[in-house]
Amino acid sequence: MIKVGLNGYGTIGKRVADAVLKNSRFQLVGIVKYTPDYSSKMAFKKGINIYVPPEKWRDFESQGVTPKGTIQEFLEESSIIIDASPSGKGFANLSLYKAAGKPAIFQGGEKPEVAELSFSTYCNYDEAVGRKYLRVVSCNTTGLLRILCVLHKEFNVKRARVLVIRRGADPKEDARGPINSIKLESVEDVSHHGKDAMLVLPNVKIISQAVVVPTTLMHVQYLDVEVATPVIKEQVTEVLSRYARILLVDPKKTGLDSTSKLIEAARDFLRSRNDIYENVVFENSILVSGNSISLIQAIHQESIVVPENMDALYAVAGVKLPLEKVVEETDKLLGIGGLKDVF
Amino acid sequence: MIKVGLNGYGTIGKRVADAVLKNSRFQLVGIVKYTPDYSSKMAFKKGINIYVPPEKWRDFESQGVTPKGTIQEFLEESSIIIDASPSGKGFANLSLYKAAGKPAIFQGGEKPEVAELSFSTYCNYDEAVGRKYLRVVSCNTTGLLRILCVLHKEFNVKRARVLVIRRGADPKEDARGPINSIKLESVEDVSHHGKDAMLVLPNVKIISQAVVVPTTLMHVQYLDVEVATPVIKEQVTEVLSRYARILLVDPKKTGLDSTSKLIEAARDFLRSRNDIYENVVFENSILVSGNSISLIQAIHQESIVVPENMDALYAVAGVKLPLEKVVEETDKLLGIGGLKDVF
Structure with missing residues (x-):
């Protein structure tokens, strides 16, 4: 051992x-x-x-x-x-x-x-x-890279634009805000996530920005990805569904349309500490048009x-x-x- | 069966x-x-x-x-x-x-x-x-009655005044507020908890009021109890500590001084769904003077x-x-x- x-x-x-x-x-x-x-x-x-x-x-x-x-x-x-x-x-x-x-x-x-x-x-x-x-x-970069590397392997990603909607604090952090604001994460033009992701995936141009919101449960990310050749939605969902660490959730069928309901489901599933190790990609949010793929995903910052x-x-x-x-x-x-x- | x-x-x-x-x-x-x-x-x-x-x-x-x-x-x-x-x-x-x-x-x-x-x-x-x-x-009345009945049995409770600081919504409820307000629970003079408690403990005069705050984790209650004869703090803590469903927590020793940290501890303890079945009484908050006992306790509304x-x-x-x-x-x-x- x-x-x-x-x-x-x-x-x-x-x-x-x-x-x-x-x-x-x-x-x-x-x-x-x-x-x-x-x-x-x-x-x-x-x-x-x-x-x-x-x-x-x-x-x-x-x-x-x-x-x-x-x-x-x-x-x-x-x-x-x-x-x-x-x-x-x-x-x-x-x-x-x-x-x-x-x-x-x-x-x-x-x-x-x-x-x-x-x-x-x-x-x-x-x-x-x-x-x-x-x-x-970090958590956001891990969540981002799982998607980008999976898409890159299959479709050759050219560039990605990312908006990170960050949780303000972790659940236990009772001295950290914001409690009533949507705040730019940085006064710089971009956030660190894109640069950090490019250390791992240097041949893809990744630009990220971030805002901070009053919640403690999960981050949410909006990804807009350009790939080398046109694709259709079914190809994208098929690729994403091959990976255990990516969870496609259909809010219409499951009723799961928010981070609070996702965490509730993890509690009900008796995951220890309600951890969600998987990227949760909202299936309805995946939009595909020509070379462009966009999606919304939730990332459990504590456990990802x-x-x-x-x-x-x-x-x-x-x-x-x-x-x-x-x-x-x-x-x-x-x-x-x-x-x-x-x- | x-x-x-x-x-x-x-x-x-x-x-x-x-x-x-x-x-x-x-x-x-x-x-x-x-x-x-x-x-x-x-x-x-x-x-x-x-x-x-x-x-x-x-x-x-x-x-x-x-x-x-x-x-x-x-x-x-x-x-x-x-x-x-x-x-x-x-x-x-x-x-x-x-x-x-x-x-x-x-x-x-x-x-x-x-x-x-x-x-x-x-x-x-x-x-x-x-x-x-x-x-x-209900959850608040259950939390309240556990304390009152235990104290009543031992010290003969005459009257109790209660302020309930209610959580606004349960964790999964993403359509319920308030998100930025401290709200009177009722436009009436008192809340239902006292009346409800008196259905179970009719010989004690219990008056409660309640406000609602922007949190989903636990309720907090402030109790001010008058007993028949003078007591000292050690008697009160000794009585409360006899009951498994009442948990005395010393924030100084444990670092646990908020509902978010209590829930974090329940997660760390791997309680399913981070449930806290016990009344959590903050030990430092127990004030005893003559016939009067006051304390602050947290009540996990989902599981109590x-x-x-x-x-x-x-x-x-x-x-x-x-x-x-x-x-x-x-x-x-x-x-x-x-x-x-x-x-």
């Missing part, structure tokens, strides 16, 4: 921890925590090892959480690190990992220079195999990068399996595919 | 269905559905029998959902009905149940006259045993009545168990108590 250490136990970290625990190829060494809050206690009661800075040891013990070791010991015991620490902190951690000689997987909140390669499974898995440092692109983090582990660990098998294993363990039956 | 039929498969109904499926004393006959939406399909795939109006039979079949029978057959096959249909519809259904000679449990959205007794476990279980028609009081619905089944079915054992069984099957360890 490959020993995986998880630095960071927030929105992404706790989900990746659960995914690693489900996968018998990997052993979760433990997690790094800085404060003995409820999530430390829950992880501890679950049997997850907690590593802490030496000066915090007593704080944890006084809350009934006995640490397994220090951060130094965490680094020694891990063969691969997944860094899911807050944006920017991963870059600061890179020197630690280098000093300990450990490969690491970073998140999209870090600058691209943190790693050798920015990664998205459907786009560049083969290129990622055997790398020492990977960066899984979990499958790609697991795939990244396979790549860095050098697991000898072809892309299709890696994706199949990850998807099976996360239950991806199950929702297709009921939607 | 006692055969339980569930009429209504919305917010409460689907949760009660899952609870009945976990309890080997009861057999879920099936559910009544009127439209073949995603929730019908999910229930069907789960193996739950679907009963439909005859004229809708084909609509269901065309969506791949084969009904088990008609509503008439549903009534015949059920020994007890739980009615969780939309507010007001339960009252209309009463005549159906009477004609079929079947006992029934209704929800708090119905007028009290729908049943022989308005019910709340900690208050009047013994009085409910053997009744043919019970009404489980599920345990009381299960207890009501025991009462109507005449299961020969004392109150404590009934509560113990219900709590165990729902996993109530587990969160105490990590909070």
Whole structure:
């Protein structure tokens, strides 16, 4: 079993921890925590090892959480690190990992220079195999790239224009807005998503812009894609429906026409933490005319990068399996595919 | 096994269905559905029998959902009905149940006259045993009565003033507000919760008022209670901590100081649908001075009545168990108590 250490136990970290625990190829060494809050206690009661800075040891013990070791010991015991620490902190951690000689997987909140390669499974898995440092692109970029790379492989995408309608905050974030505004994400002309996607898919011209709205559930993206030759809608839906991580939803049949209803369906399906690992593409929104394909999709910001983090582990660990098998294993363990039956 | 039929498969109904499926004393006959939406399909795939109006039979079949029978057959096959249909519809259904000679449990959205007794476990279980028609009081009233009856038993409550800060809509309800307002729930002087609570606890003067705020997660209640003799805070917390359905949370230790963080904790604890069956009382908010006790608590509107619905089944079915054992069984099957360890 490959020993995986998880630095960071927030929105992404706790989900990746659960995914690693489900996968018998990997052993979760433990997690790094800085404060003995409820999530430390829950992880501890679950049997997850907690590593802490030496000066915090007593704080944890006084809350009934006995640490397994220090951060130094965490680094020694891990063969691969997944860094899911807050944006920017991963870059600061890179020197630690280098000093300990450990490969690491970073998140999209870090600058691209943190790693050798920015990664998205459907786009560049083969290129990622055997790398020492990977960066899984952010939630919106992951959602965007899944669609673009799938369409690109089939139809040769020339350019894409994207509008991202971002959720204002995550569900637990009770100090972040906006609560009553539609806000430009940036005062620059474009958002980072397009540029970030082009790191992974450099031959397609991708331009994105973004607004932020008062919701916590999911992002929504509008994509307008130009392909090399004329296509028809049936070809597009057929291609998209081949991929387990893309879920076509017909609002007319299912009644699912909003992010809140999608999340309700994930709750009803008893997905842990109501996670939706799949891009949810509203089938009615797919418009095809000549070389142009547009669509609207919802992206669950909290969980969409979990499958790609697991795939990244396979790549860095050098697991000898072809892309299709890696994706199949990850998807099976996360239950991806199950929702297709009921939607 | 006692055969339980569930009429209504919305917010409460689907949760009660899952609870009945976990309890080997009861057999879920099936559910009544009127439209073949995603929730019908999910229930069907789960193996739950679907009963439909005859004229809708084909609509269901065309969506791949084969009904088990008609509503008439549903009534015949059920020994007890739980009615969780939309507010007001339960009252209309009463005549159906009477004609079929079947006992029934209704929800708090119905007028009290729908049943022989308005019910709340900690208050009047013994009085409910053997009744043919019970009404489980609404979510806010259930949350309120749990605290009042527990305090009443111990300290003899004289009067209570309550302010309910209601969530505007349930998470899935994307057409209901307010989205940017704090609204009086009613143009009357008081809200219905106090009157409703007094149906169950008639010797205590309970006055409630309510405002509605833009959130979907939980209600919050402020209670100001006058008891017969002076008490101290330690007595109050000791009494509240005896009951599994009351969860004392210390925001300082746990970091849990908002409804969004509580729901996040329920997600992390992998509660199905992030349900919180317990009253969450913020420990720091308990103020005690002489005969006066005040506190702030959060109430998960979607799931708080599920345990009381299960207890009501025991009462109507005449299961020969004392109150404590009934509560113990219900709590165990729902996993109530587990969160105490990590909070």
